[in-house]
Amino acid sequence: MQKRWSVREMPDQGNVEKLASELNIDPVLSALLLQRGIADFEEARFFFRPDIRHLHDPFLMADMEKAINRIEKAIDKGEKIMIYGDYDVDGTTAVSIVYSFFKKFTDNIEYYIPNRYTEGYGISTQGIDYAAANGFDLIVALDCGIKSVDKIAHANSLGVDFIICDHHLPGDQLPEAVAVLDPKRSDCDYPYKELSGCGIGFKLIQAYAEKNGIPFEEISCYLDLVAISIACDIVHITGENRTLAHYGLQQLNTNPCTGVKVLMEVAGKKERVNISDVVFLLGPRINAAGRIDDAKHAVELLIATSMEAAREKGALINIQNTERKGHDLSITDEALSIIKQDEVLINRKSTVVFNETWHKGVIGIVASRLTEKYYRPTVVLTRSNGHVAGSARSVLGFDLYEALSGCSDLLTQYGGHKYAAGLTMPPENVPAFMDRFEEVVNATITPEMLIQEIRIDAEITLDQIDSKFFRVLSQYGPFGPENMTPVFLSRGVNLHNQPSLVGMDHLKMCVMQQGSAIFDCIAFGQALWLPELKRGLPFDICYTIEENVWRDRRSIQLNIKGIRLSDQL
Incomplete structure (x- = not known):
């Protein structure tokens, strides 16, 4: 497929040099900071050193006090509480943390995940009717509900209260719930608007903890699930989300909850987990439960407290993920055939x-x-x-x-x-x-x-890439929307060896420029370039820089996103 390369305009050179000098980093790296709106030493320190103290006061969110008061009333009076959430990764992680947290304070609590096939997305009439028939007084809805005006009216007619925790854009009218937590409300002054649904759920338990004198350490254990939701729901990894993702990844790599630990086992992940691993290894398995059978299996895994129970659910979810892959590939082939004919x-x-x-x-x-x-x-x-x-x-x-x-x-x-x-x-x-x-x-x-675009952040020569350059660059993560992994362009590189085909469509090669080190490269989906590259002519590459680990050996690797001959515009 044809792709167009576009190189971002570089910031003012004087500002680039000034920031590079203040931080003692390569000017290219300071230019990347300026592109991200980071202009001085203090802003860079805030960016490079996420701190839990950077999290905003949850009570800045409209209706938060109403939500906490209603939950406290329900717990004090022994009312039945239902934790309701969507069947995707964001919804199931949200339900898992809010249910697990409030289960410590009441036994009159259950969770409910709508069935993808019989109820569909969001709050369902069936779920509300189930709550009313079984004596639930309060439903806390996560990752859904902001547009469910009619459904909430139905719940009100049955005497069931609602607290909505959503991050989607509201419609013209808000539902008449006890509390509607959504930073995207036009009347909400919460400083950060891009939280995931699970992130809103975390702010809810943070508010309850603060009001009731519960140390933050007793809720930080849930940040692994918050990080999973941020990665898989493709929300911005900026501001508060970046802080939550940073600490969530720390939790994932040091002391994940039992269910996530098992999830990493069945996914075969032994090295450190990054955002990409979460998106491609953990997220699809959590999603598979709701795609193939029932998303409640995912919640049961994520709230499990024993390894035995978690391994049982983890094995089931892994089987469901394999089944999902089979459906995915066969239907894709059928769809491609329809189009081609x-x-x-x-x-x-x-x-x-x-x-x-x-x-x-x-x-x-x-x-x-x-x-x-x-x-x-x-x-x-x-x-x-x-x-x-x-x-x-x-x-x-x-x-x-x-x-x-x-x-x-x-x-x-x-x-x-x-x-x-x-x-x-x-x-x-x-x-x-x-x-x-x-x-x-x-x-x-x-x-x-x-025409698919490759957005290039900066043009560099390969001799600029060394261990310090990569070490500083790594601190720009966690990467994701609005803070994507930087893409670099290098012109006129040469092969150090003949490229080799990996699988059906990928290339491995080594490249260099005059005066540079030799860099291992992987080029996914670029096998069509093999005949041209074998001619030995100089070529241009755009790429990300990553660490490759092979048999305990760590090295810098270029992940090539695009190739063109050096005389091509």
Whole structure:
């Protein structure tokens, strides 16, 4: 696939040199700080040294005091409390920490995860009716509920109170709950707006702990789950999230909860865990429970206190993850076949594919894979409970939610973010939706958006990369949205040896420039360049810098994101 390279504009050279001198670091590294809005020594110290004291006062969040008062009342009076959360990683981690924490203060507490297939996303009427029928007085909803105006009204009519802890953008009207915790409320002055759903749950228990004189050390044990939610829900890793992720990763690597310890075992992870490991090894396994069977299995794993119980659930979830992979690969192959055999679909600026037998639990993954392949807004549809359910993914810069809004008259329900969304519609609307979605995308997407972009942070020469450079660069993590791993460009590099093919589509090689050390490289998905590289001509690379560990040997490795011949523009 064609990709365009774009190099970020470098900050003012005087500011770059000044900050480099203050911090005693390479000017390229100080330029990266300035690109992140870090302009002086104090701001850099704050960035490089996350401190638990950087966390904001939870009572700055609108309705927090109301929420804590209602929970205290429920505990004091022995009322039944339900901890309710979504079936994805963010929801299950949120339920796990809030349930585990308040279980210490009351036995009248249960958790509830809606079934993906029978109840769907968010707060369900079935869940509310279950709570009312079983004598629950209070529901604490996590990672959902901000737009559930009608559902909360239904709960109120049954005498069931709600506290909503959500991080999604509110609609025009807030639900009439006892408390609505969401930093994105227009009337909420909380300083940081990008917490995960689990992060909101953590602020809730932080507030309860502060009000009741409970030491922070008694809640810091939950930060491993908060870090998992931050990584897997793709929220910004800036500000408070960066502090939570930093300490959460420390917890993951020193003293994770029993369930996470088992999760790392079954994932085969023995080295230190980073954000990427969480996203690609831990997150898919937690998600697999809800995709294949019931997300309650994930919660049971994450709240387990004995290794025996955790290993039993961990083994089950690992099997479910294997099953999920099988569905994922087979459905992706079927979807690619549909597109390849249809000239109209091939030439569209969007992808919409439908098969009523596809497994609903993996269509989001399939949508992501199709987006990677064709790089255009994508919707994958299947049949579910008499309706057609879909999962949608977008490309950089294109607002998927707005595009779905342009099809709203054809949809029963839709929701999500700029780059990922879910939707349902009557089966008879599928053909009209395919055409309408294409019309909306065609009218609003720009040609540049349909060419995948590699954003390059800085151009450097290979001789600038040494152990100090890498050590300082590593402290820019944890990496994630709004603090992505820096991508570098080096021009006119040469092969030190002949590149070798790894698997079907990857390359391993060693490169150098005049005066530089020799660097091992891995280039995923770049096998098409093998014939050109064998010609021995100089070429340009864009890459990230990482540590490779092989048999206890640690070395700096370049992870190549793009290759082009040096005479190409």
